[in-house]
Amino acid sequence: MDVIPVKLKGSFRAILILYFLTILPATAQQLTGRVVDQTNTNLPLIGANVVWKGTAKGTSTDVLGNFALSTADALTPEIIVSYIGYKPDTVNVSGKSNVVIQLTPTSKLQEVVVEGQQARYSSLTPTNSQVITTRDLEKSACCNLAESFETNASVEVSTTDAVSGAKQIQMLGLDGSYTLLTTDNIPALRGLATPYRLNYLSGTFIESIDIIKGTGSVLNGYESISGQVNVMLKDPEKAERLYFNLYGNSLAKFDANLNLATSVGKKWNTILMLHTNHLGNRVDRNNDGFMDLPLGTQYNVFNKWKYSHNDVVSEFGINALRETRVGGQMEYNEKVPQSEQPYYGTNSETERAMAYNKSSYTFPGKPYQSIGLITSLAHHKFDSSYGLRDYDGEQNSGSARLIFQSILGHTGHTYKAGLSYNYDNYSETFSDSTFGRTEHVPGAFVEYIYNNTKNLTLVAGSRVDFHNLYGTVFTPRLNVKFDATPNTIFRVAAGKGFRVANPIAENSAILVSSRTIKATEELKPEQAWNLGGSFTHYFELDGRPGTFVTDYYYTTFTNQVVLDMYTNPSQALFYNLDGRSFSKSFQTEIQYEVLKGLDIKAAYKFFDVKTTYNGQLIQKPMIPQHRFFVNLGFATPFDKWRADLTGQYFGMMPLASIEQASTANDMRESDRFYTFNAQVSRAFKRWEVYVGGENLLNYKQPNPVIGADQPFGPNFDASMVWGPITGRVLYAGLRFTLD
């Protein structure tokens, strides 16, 4: 201003005013438009999402399919229009103030919600969902599902015991068995497969993972209580023709993966995915005489087929795997029976086979109306021994689901209705007792989705199942999403879950102890109510996007199968809940691109998980009340170089120690500790190499195996694992891709 001569100041002001007068109407300008079906342009699409490209600013169409956007929100002159059942479209609107957008119906499987957005926290779904993309998956060590959650704050992965190496996920502070795991939206790896299930899906089979917190849809059954993890497997149509991944780490564990995809004729596509891993090297870095990780070999084959022709889409998949594991003392010889040697060992052999089909038909000219049939069969069998205890099991399951989807009047009201049938046959042998059950569960469900076309989505669902052993099960669920502004979203979720526990399979850690395992009464199915909500805010600071999410969930059990390690130090007791059992979980997370190419994610979590043990309401063992999570991700343009650092802090956890816990007040506590993981990768046209390290601070839990010197003595307990056992692990690997 100083340079402008005094005389001119007045006219300068006038010019400024003039300038603003002309510019103001322009900034207040609106883009209006209408979204219709391409095959029938008289059909407005109600509740279609319209957002400015590259922003989270957008709106939904009203009952006539109309929308209005402020051009001031635009970063580029393009809008993205999306609607379920239609192909999303990017439309250039530069120079236009009114547009009519015709969307083409897609023939995608209708019950699958396709999340094409890069945003990790979706702004579109009615549930509190986030997506782990392929790009995120490549950030952590290879090659199983457990490692896929390393750069994510919502799901915890913990080791169940110090000998078998089984890993479990936790959500909302609750065990993994309360989280429904689905692959391509089909319930998978249920029941007896639970203990090692995260090892049964290789990271290289996976396209993306959706994590839904709180109760989700009723379509997938009544079992989910804390949430759902849906693993989207590679799509035969879109997968690379050849993908090869080799991994090795400093413990001498190796992984090899090969994916091959091809089209067969015009209508069929297939992908064959092979995975093997092997650890043959006995490692004991904490010198307790026990192997830090079990030896193991796995072979895993997954073959998917996809048929698409006009309005029919059908997917077939078959999966077979075989796994052996040996753990225990360093000198344990797995070829000699346990009774003939002084060294403690665990052994397991697992075989699993699974097949499924998903077919959908979309009514011609009615892209919103479709019918789908989903069927699956699974066989799971294992023989295992833990010291002198034998535990064998077999599960055969079958399921069928028929889903019809359509609208009521217009696309602001949609519904899904269907029938389901589940069959499960369990037989288990534990030490000398054999037990089993056969479940037949026919059921019916309906879900209604209301969209007020502006800022409110409501999903109300309920299902009724007729369980042959436990009678009628009614499961209501509700999800509400309210967009206070396009960038500020509130969600509420409430609902009921029901499941029949498999106490031994779900708590395999207790087998690796000298505790006697007893059920003091006949165990009933578990039932819980979950209520929660979340607040999501998308923001922009210095031209770079960020997300702030905070959520709170309360889960309360009306019945639970309680595993009591407190009451008697030499016993692990199972009984039905008598009193209260709940979990309160709070999480707050921020994601922001601090500098171009540098993303930061930081989260704090608080858990309060209590159960009534023998009349006393006390903290559940081995769940920290406080946790911090930080992830720094750096990438150069086009992802040629990528670097990632993840740090976690685990607060103190209560333990139910075998040594001195004669009453609950005597229980010991864990240490507080930090872990850091890092990875650097370099991509070339077809190759990518990566090196990384897990647990870089080399933190190890002291004495993970209690009574390690006397594994057959009365004080032996390897189930009290709350921290890393192996210490620092370095790894390197390469990926080769042919598109």
Next chain:
Amino acid sequence: MKVLKSLLVVLTLALMSFGANAQTQNKNEQTVKIKTSAVCDMCKTTLEKAMAYEKGVKASSLDVDSKVLTVVFDSRKTNVDNLRKAVNETGYDADDKPASERAYKRLDDCCKKGAH
């Protein structure tokens, strides 16, 4: 400490490679404009990324409106035919050369020709 050292080595290598890029001379640089079948911003990202991984490519930019991809490349390391082929293998037509069928199928729905 070992880890820190190896991280340092990696970082140094990274910096060196950037430095090397900056130093290359412009003598053999050529520019070509390729008419493509790309239709949206997503295509722009996909194509520019694919070009970045092509041998000899210095820079590339797609103008979505005109569908013209401008590529700056080192004529000692690659030629226009190679670049067109790379465009085809990403799923787009390049001048008169049609897209590879499988690559086209793999594109996101909004990147397909019929979508607009």
